[in-house]
Amino acid sequence: MTQIRFLCLLAIFFHPSSMGFSQAVPQEKDFVLEVVERNREAIALLGDSIFYFAELGMQEIESSKLMTEILEEEGFTIERALSGMPPAFMAVYGSGKPVIAIHTEFDSTPGNSQTPEVTEHRPLVEGAPGHAEGHNVNAAVMIGAAFAVKKTMEEFNLGGTLKIVGAPAEEQLISRPYLVRDGYFDDVDIVFHPHIGSRFSTQYGLRQYALISAEFNFKGESAHSATAPWMGRDALDAVELMDIGFDKFREHLEPTHRSHRVITSGGVQPNVIPDEATIWWFFRESTAEKVSVIFERAKVIAQGAALMTGTSYSVNIVSAVWPTRANQTAAEVIHRNIEWVGMPEWNSQEQALAKELQTNRDVEPIGLVNQVSSLHGATAQSTSANDSGDLTWLVPTGRITFPSNIPGIAAHHWAAGVAPATSIAHKGAVAGAKALAASVVDFLIDPQLLAKAKETFREEIAGVEFKSLLPPEQRPPLDINKELMERFRPLMRKDYLKEKPHFQ
């Protein structure tokens, strides 16, 4: 065994792709890559299984069950239903410092059902949810890496704790602010977050926006709209006035601001004056402070709308997150590993599929990306958000984007569901799991690296003190997407995969 390892070490030492490292690659990293490699099929099957479950946020019961079963069988200790959220889990292996966490999301999006590998719109189940962002592959990468790191810790007797966290309902930006508030990451030294993309890359700096998601519920008095409208107090009028009021307010907001809403309840039929109506807002700004100011103003606008209509209102904060950021030291480590692992080799069918979809979707038919991205800081803050934002201000975060999707295809559209259960996704997932696992091992075997990450992190946040935007008593909405999932799940079962992924 020792001899074999020595030979492997020699082979890697002279391997051209190891040039990113100044010295020979440690044997622990050689080993962790081998474990991922021998689990290619299991990683693919896990991602595909979750693709066909296609569970919406907070309803990811089957996906969560499958992942925790795999980890439990491997000897991780499982805690389920974190913060009262049934699909949320934490799987722990090892003990002591450092404590390294990997977390990711695995929810689908509504109405995006799509048959894999088909470049025209062909839902598996008409109107059903689908994985049109490829979060199913995030799960495969996280579990593949977790499994390989655990095997490596065991093989080389590495100290430290590995925590694997399943975070539900990212598409509604819900779970991680609650997990942070409830202390699940309190002892964690560094975290990694894998996410699907079309590139193999990492980043550092301020990446995304802050967001407050809140429902404004207006209550009035119902009445017959024709015979006694003077008896009524119209809650829908209040919703409309709040909407108009906010539009007037928009003109005076900084251009960085971004907010949008839907009316989720606006009465039942025209001859009954609605005594209840709800408008659900996403308020977005570049900082937690700025988004809080907008939210406070929105409450005043709601108060005005209530006053004008003789109704009352209440606010329910569904979720609230800080902007995401990523740590430079973590990014440098991840980047070296990305270069070492290298881009998957795409075959002609995979390139043809990518080009056909790009042509059908009217984007430049460049095919799949052939080279890993260069390392750079975030150039401009994206107006999107991710519910891991809070965590990124508390602990150094390494974000890894792995190449399992097709360039130019926008997420949350059926077309983004074409690739996530094909060989493109499988190859990208294996590459992603390798780079992720190798980066975790780097931090496990080199305490100085962690010290450096903590030091650069302190400089990066420059004294900003994190304070959760969630009210202390706020509970996560567990029934979100429940009805929709209950309607479609029985129809979707026909596509569930029979075979279970077997990691070894």
Ligand SMILES: [Zn+2]
């Ligand atoms: Zn996502």
